[in-house]
Every structure is written in C-alpha cells, then in structure tokens.
Amino acid sequence: MTVYLLCFLLFLVGFYGVLTKRDLVKIILSLTIMGYAVNLFLILFAYRDQALFPILKEGVNMEAMVDPLPQALVLTSIVIELGTTALLVTIALKLFQKYKTFDITKIRRLSG
Amino acid sequence: MPTETWLIFILIFMILGSITALELKDILSSIISIGIVGLGVSVAFLFMQAPDLAIVQFLFEIFAMIILLRAFLKKDYHQESTSRLNWLLSGVTIIVLIAIFLFSISVFNALPPFGQPLLTTAEHYIAHGAAETGAANLVASVILDYRAYDTLGEITVLFTAILGSLTILRIQSQRKKEGSESS
Amino acid sequence: MNEQQGMTLIVKTITRIILWMIFLYGIYIILHGHLTPGGGFGGGVIIALGFLSIMLAYGRSGVDEWLNIKFLHDLETSSVLLFLIVGILGIALGGAFLANFINHGSLFHLLSAGTIPVLNILIGIKVALSLFLVVIVLAHMHIGEGGQS
Numbered sequence: 001m002t003v004y005l006l007c008f009l010l011f012l013v014g015f016y017g018v019l020t021k022r023d024l025v026k027i028i029l030s031l032t033i034m035g036y037a038v039n040l041f042l043i044l045f046a047y048r049d050q051a052l053f054p055i056l057k058e059g060v061n062m063e064a065m066v067d068p069l070p071q072a073l074v075l076t077s078i079v080i081e082l083g084t085t086a087l088l089v090t091i092a093l094k095l096f097q098k099y100k101t102f103d104i105t106k107i108r109r110l111s112g
Numbered sequence: 113m114p115t116e117t118w119l120i121f122i123l124i125f126m127i128l129g130s131i132t133a134l135e136l137k138d139i140l141s142s143i144i145s146i147g148i149v150g151l152g153v154s155v156a157f158l159f160m161q162a163p164d165l166a167i168v169q170f171l172f173e174i175f176a177m178i179i180l181l182r183a184f185l186k187k188d189y190h191q192e193s194t195s196r197l198n199w200l201l202s203g204v205t206i207i208v209l210i211a212i213f214l215f216s217i218s219v220f221n222a223l224p225p226f227g228q229p230l231l232t233t234a235e236h237y238i239a240h241g242a243a244e245t246g247a248a249n250l251v252a253s254v255i256l257d258y259r260a261y262d263t264l265g266e267i268t269v270l271f272t273a274i275l276g277s278l279t280i281l282r283i284q285s286q287r288k289k290e291g292s293e294s295s
Numbered sequence: 296m297n298e299q300q301g302m303t304l305i306v307k308t309i310t311r312i313i314l315w316m317i318f319l320y321g322i323y324i325i326l327h328g329h330l331t332p333g334g335g336f337g338g339g340v341i342i343a344l345g346f347l348s349i350m351l352a353y354g355r356s357g358v359d360e361w362l363n364i365k366f367l368h369d370l371e372t373s374s375v376l377l378f379l380i381v382g383i384l385g386i387a388l389g390g391a392f393l394a395n396f397i398n399h400g401s402l403f404h405l406l407s408a409g410t411i412p413v414l415n416i417l418i419g420i421k422v423a424l425s426l427f428l429v430v431i432v433l434a435h436m437h438i439g440e441g442g443q444s
Contacts, residue, residue, distance in 0.1 A: 003116060004220045005213075006123040012209050013127060017134045020202045025139060025184050029146050032176070033130045036153045039169075043160050044119070046234075049227035053161040054250040055332060056242055058403045065250070066161045067234040068241070072254040076266040078168050079336050079422060083273035085176055086429040089183045090277040093433070163332035167324075171340040175426065178347060183433055246399030247329035247408035255334070256411045256418075260393040263414070264378065267421055271375055274425045281432050 003044055011037035024092045024102040028085065035081045039074045046070040116226060118159050126152040139184055147177045164251050302352050310352040317345035325419035329408045335415040339422025346427040355434050364431060371424035374417045381410060381417070 014037060017030025046067035054068040092102065099107050126149045133145035150173035157166040224230060237254055245253040255263055321341035328334030350358050358364070382393040389396030393410075400407035 001220060001226060003119050003123065003226050004223065005217065006120060006127065008216055008220070009213065010123065010127050010130065012213055013130045013134070016202075016205060016209055017130075019205050020198075021134065022198075025180075026134060026142070028180075029133055029142060032146060033133075033149065036126070036149060039165075040123075040153055040156060043157060043162055043165065044226070045223070046229050047115070047160045047227060048229055048231070049115075051161060053163055053332075054238065055163075056248040056250070056402070058248075065238050067229060067231055068237055068250040068254050069234050069259075071162050071165055071251050072259060073262070074162075074165055075168060075251065075255060075334075075336055076262055078165070078172050079340075080266055080269050080273075082172050082175060082340075082426065083270045083429075086179060086426070086433075087273045087277050089179055090280050090429075090432065093183055094280055164334065164337065167333060167337040168340065171337060171344065175340060175344060175347070178351075179430065179433065182430075242402060245395060245408055245411065246402060247411050248403055249329050249331065249334070252329045252334050252411055252415070253408070256414045257393075257395050257409075260382070260414070263418065264382070264393070267375055267378060267418065270421065270425055271372075274371075274428055277429055277432050281435060 004041070007037055007041045007044060010040070022104050024095065024104060027104070028088050028092065031088070032081070032085060035077075039077055039081075042070045042074050115159055119156060122152050122156050122159070126156075140181075143177060143180050143184070146180075147173055150176070164249075306352050310348055314345055314348065317348070318342060321345065321419070321423070325415055326405070326412065328415040328419075329411045330403065330405070335418030336422055338415075339419040340426065342419065342423035343426035343430075346423070347430055350430060350434065358431065358434075364428075367424050368428060371421060371428065374420040374424075378414065378417050378421075381413060385410070 011034055014030045014033035017033065018027055021027055021030065046069070048064060048066050051064040051066045052062055054065045054071070056062060095107060096102060101107065129145050129149040129152065133142045133149065136142050136145065150169065154166050154169040154173065157163075157169055237250060237258065241250045241253045241258075242248060245257045247253040247257070321338045323338075324333035324341060325335055325338035328338065346362075349361060353361070385394035385396055386392055388394075395409040395411070397409040397413075399409050406412075
C-alpha cells in the first residue's frame with residue numbers, strides 16, 4: 001500500500017514537470033520519469049511474497065515464482081520508451097535549430 | 113529487512129532524485145540526477161525478482177544518458193526567467209496534484225495488498241510454460257511464444273520511431289551523403 | 296573539429312581491443328535468451344553500446360570508415376521482414392500466426408524451444424541496429440547545425 005502510493009507520487013512528480021516546466025529538455029526528462037513510475041508500478045503489482053524469479057534451473061524444483069506476464073510487458077515497454085525518447089530528442093534538436101531556444105513559450109510566439 | 117522496506121527506501125530516494133532533476137538549473141546535473149533515478153528503478157527490479165528487466169533497464173539508462181548528454185550538453189542553455197505568474201501557476205498545479213494524490217488513496221486501498229497478487233492468467237504460464245514452449249526462461253516464453261503479437265507491435269513502434277527521426281533529418285543526411293560522395 | 300577526429304590514441308587502441316569482447320557478450324546474451332536472463336532486448340542494447348563506443352572513440356569519420364551505414368539500415372529493415380516471414384511460416388506449418396512450429400527439443404539445452412531463439416536473434420539485430428542508427432542520426436544533425444549557424 002505505501003509502496004503503491006510512493007510510486008504514484010513519483011508519477012505525479014513527473015506530471016508536475018510536464019505541466020509547469022517551460023523547457024523542452026525538462027519536459028523530456030519528466031516524460032522519462034513518468035515512464036519509470038508506470039513500469040515500476042506494473043512490476044510492484046505483480047510481486048509475490050517469498051517468490052523467486054521466473055527462470056527454471058536444472059535440478060531445482062521451484063515452488064513459487066513471480067508473475068512473468070507483467071515482466072514481459074514492461075520489457076517491451078522499456079525498449080519502446082528508448083525509441084520514443086530518441087524521437088523526442090530529435091524533434092527538440094530540430095526545434096532548437098530553427099528557433100535557437102528550448103523555451104516552449106517563445107517557440108509558440110514565433111510560429112504565430 | 114523485508115523487501116517492502118527496501119522498496120520504500122529506494123522509492124523515496126527516486127522521488128528526491130527526480131525533484132532535484134526537475135528543479136536544478138544546470139542541465140548536466142539534471143541529466144545525471146535522471147540517471148540516478150533510472151539506476152534506482154534497476155535496483156528495485158532486482159529486489160522484485162526481475163533480473164531480465166534489471167539488465168535492460170541498466171543498459172537503457174546508460175544509453176539514454178549518452179543520447180541526452182550528446183544532444184543537449186553543448187547547446188547554449190537559456191535559463192528560464194521566473195516571473196510572478198510562473199510561481200502562481202506552479203503553486204496551483206501543486207495544490208491540484210496534492211488533491212489528486214489524496215483522492216487516489218482510496219483507489220489504492222481497493223487494490224490487493226502488496227505481495228499477494230491475483231495471478232489468474234499467470235498460473236497457466238507458470239505451470240505449463242516450460243512444457244508447452246520448451247524455454248527455461250518463462251519471460252522469454254511469454255514474450256516470444258504466448259504473446260508474440262506484442263513483440264511484433266513493439267518492433268513496429270521502434271521501426272516507426274526510427275523512421276520518424278530519419279525523416280526529420282532527411283535533408284541533412286542527403287547533404288552529408290552528397291558531400292562524402294564528391295570528396 | 297578536434298571532436299571529429301575522435302579521442303586519443305590510448306582510447307582508440309583500447310576500444311579496438313575491447314570491442315570484440317562487448318560484441319561477444321551481447322551475442323552470448325542473445326543466444327542464451329531462452330535459458331538465462333537477458334534475451335534479444337538486453338543483448339541488442341549491449342551491441343548498440345558497442346557500436347556507440349566506436350563512434351565515441353573514433354568520431355564520425357571513423358564510423359564512416361569502419362561501417363557501411365546503408366547496409367546496416369538494410370539489415371535492420373530486413374530483420375522486421377524476417378520476423379514476419381517466421382510468423383507466416385507459423386501459419387503454414389503450425390496452424391496459427393507466430394506459432395512455435397519447430398521441434399521443442401529438450402529443456403535446458405541451447406538448441407531448444409523452437410522458434411524462440413530465432414526470434415530472439417532477429418529482435419537483437421533489430422534493437423541493436425535501430426538504436427545505433429538513432430545515434431548516427433543525432434551525430435549528423437550536429438554537423439548540419441554547425442553549418443547553419
């Protein structure tokens with residue numbers, strides 16, 4: 001319960017950054033933080049007490065294992081996040097090249 | 113110490129790191145703080161018995177830090193001027209977010225408690241996964257056999273992201289290519 | 296301009312020695328993806344970091360000398376195509392899209408688990424090359440910006 005709430009607090013910190021920061025770099029960093037919080041929450045939700053990782057070993061009989069399904073989902077999500085971060089960085093650099101600033105209010109003003 | 117205590121410690125550390133990353137003026141310090149947060153996620157995955165994810169998250173962190181530093185470090189960084197309106201705006205945002213947080217407590221009370229998940233679909237994967245797919249790593253069997261559609265979608269998203277960034281820069285790449293061919 | 300030539304001779308030599316070990320480790324992680332932690336995603340990112348170390352140590356001109364970027368792009372795109380072909384072979388031989396149609400073999404052996412190692416290798420190639428191409432694209436963007444300003 002406390003862990004869930006702290007994880008949600010981490011998400012809200014990222015959300016605060018997206019809403020209030022005017023700097024494109026800070027916005028990209030906030031999106032990364034939100035991604036971390038969501039990934040962590042999925043895994044927290046699947047954790048089982050006294051359970052081991054879901055990989056079989058030869059000659060060892062595993063009693064309880066954690067849920068492998070959220071781990072698979074998060075594994076794809078992490079790599080997608082890396083691709084989208086790279087795309088965002090490219091777009092931000094393109095904007096910087098055109099407007100010579102990372103401040104989003106100035107970018108809006110220049111485009112009219 | 114039980115796992116939950118360690119996780120609370122790591123999560124508080126990560127929250128402090130992300131607040132630091134958002135509030136610092138220097139861009140190098142911000143990116144390094146984000147790196148600390150990501151490594152905290154990696155350690156938390158290790159505590160929650162997910163070694164696959166810990167490896168991938170660790171490498172992700174290194175890669176993202178290299179990309180961000182290479183992209184943003186040498187730009188002359190304009191500091192945003194803090195006006196009175198800005199302070200008011202962030203104050204209102206913080207109050208709204210705190211309200212959302214307080215309302216969400218009842219939502220998280222309705223979830224099953226930490227350490228006792230529902231495990232409905234996963235029972236089948238754990239019990240029959242190794243026999244049906246022949247892979248000892250059950251995460252790999254879920255990714256590439258039971259839910260290979262997800263992986264196909266993931267590949268498509270990655271492919272599209274790369275094509276998007278290549279398209280944005282197409283003109284410069286062409287100019288570069290012409291320059292290298294003529295030389 | 297100094298950045299384009301890469302780093303010092305010490306860094307270049309050590310990169311040349313250590314690069315093959317990084318690639319070998321990545322290939323090991325990919326091939327053992329169905330037995331141990333890791334798999335196509337983790338190994339792919341390791342190989343991408345190996346490519347990245349070439350770029351950091353030798354600069355952009357070194358990358359153009361060492362690697363054929365166009366070929367890497369073709370390889371990356373064709374890995375997606377091969378993934379789809381494996382899926383369609385699943386329809387023909389196993390009855391469903393992406394079905395596991397190869398013989399499963401015995402548990403805990405390297406050659407087991409049917410199509411899982413094949414798909415792991417394809418995903419490893421895809422992830423490694425696409426992440427590396429993003430970095431190459433960012434490096435090219437740097438040049439264009441310098442030309443404009």
